[in-house]
Amino acid sequence: KFVTYDFARLMDNAHTVSTSTFADALIARITGDPEDLARYEQERRETLQKEREAREARRVSDP
Structure with missing residues (x-):
């Protein structure tokens, strides 16, 4: 689930993307x-990679 920040904080397992990225994705899907x-x-x-790196950094710092 890729959502903007306002929805991500209300959901579990959601990936936060910028509003412009979300809008671009919506337009891309509509226009093809x-x-x-x-x-x-x-x-x-890139968003997924940043999230993985952040999780790994947290895991390493607090095993």
Whole structure:
């Protein structure tokens, strides 16, 4: 689940993305533009990677 901050704080297991990223993803899905879809997918991957790194840092600092 990829949502903006306002919804993410109300949900479990949600990934927070910026409002502009969320809007871009919505537009990409509606229009089906390959460039938009690729950009959205790249931003999604970057968000997931940052979340993984943050979880790993917390795990290492507090085993």
